Amino acid sequence: MARNDNSVNMKKTKDSYHHGDLRAALISEALKLLEKQDLEHLSLREVARNVGVSATAVYRHFPAKDDLLKALADHGLAMLGAQQKEAAAKARGRLAFAQTGRAYVRFALANPNLFRLIFAHMPARTKPGAMSPEGLPARLMQDFITMDVGPKASTEQVFLSALRAWSIVHGLSMLILDEQVDRKVAEGLIDRVIA
Amino acid sequence: MARNDNSVNMKKTKDSYHHGDLRAALISEALKLLEKQDLEHLSLREVARNVGVSATAVYRHFPAKDDLLKALADHGLAMLGAQQKEAAAKARGRLAFAQTGRAYVRFALANPNLFRLIFAHMPARTKPGAMSPEGLPARLMQDFITMDVGPKASTEQVFLSALRAWSIVHGLSMLILDEQVDRKVAEGLIDRVIA
């Protein structure tokens, strides 16, 4: 028998059969792991092991690994949105808009794996016509855009403008994360790329 | 014993022990598989199986899975570059430049998995100062940029302009692939986003 099957090392501190709030613990541990290793090396078993629970216990809270990942993505997205909002609050008008973009990139650089996870596991958030639903970072952008382009602009023009803005910040984030562009240099240019 | 070990079904057509050009066959098969399934479901064993060779034979040509992936990425990058060049040849000046950007996005949409693979496995292609080495799509862009900004622009200005352009096309590609934005709608706007 392999040394490493489902009977992982249990926590010794508490011998309580039930955990208390395993779901939250799993998410929190997974987020912690994502700070140090990338998505493809994040295994359910490791998360369970670190939390001190058997590997299959996870399935009581998430039907499949992907559902855990979705939960992580939601968490990450909320963080991103919060940071954007916070950044926007420190300025006004166009500048405030630029700040949300910069915050977007900064978030990506600060949480590379989480950032990737967000976009790797959140398809179909958008319906035709609407850029994105309530609460999403893009929603924030869209509000600014409307302000920017003027209230009389056509829906398509708003969309176009938002798409352009989002593309820039997202593309810049990705290119830096994927090391397509020298990180140090690009980091220094963020504020000028996103004007 | 599992039904499925390394002794995969061999090809019956040829009973030659040696394959001939296994390396090329592996790459070609892997590329074919990438047209139908995404990167995380691409397994060495499946590639080997389809080529009609044992799983470990792969290791005679690639030290590890990642090296196969790198080879695929190179292949994909060459394709991308070729398509950009071709697109550029059909126009002149600014428009030609826009065409390379549009070709970039079109390539991403036409080869989603390969496109992702390219950027997931080609870090460290760039040195500080130089945007990218010879032959890369970005190199092509940089030439245009120089033309666009004027030959007297500072290195930093060229870099900035190139970074912005690349970010837009890359970001747009990613957002559409990751379904963050309605595909149909966004596709129709490509030419206007990249002006």
Next chain:
DNA sequence: TCGCTAATGTTTACAGTGGTAACATGGCGC
């Protein structure tokens, strides 16, 4: 033409992974 060697494939084996099924525990409502 023979035979040796290096290149190329194959077999076997192993640790790790996501996931299912059957069983164990114990907290909470009656």
Next chain:
DNA sequence: GCGCCATGTTACCACTGTAAACATTAGCGA
């Protein structure tokens, strides 16, 4: 006080990447 059922655990399974040992043969020098 007791029983149910949500939550955990143990056994498995198929599959993956990869290492080690063995097999085959292409091709080169004698």
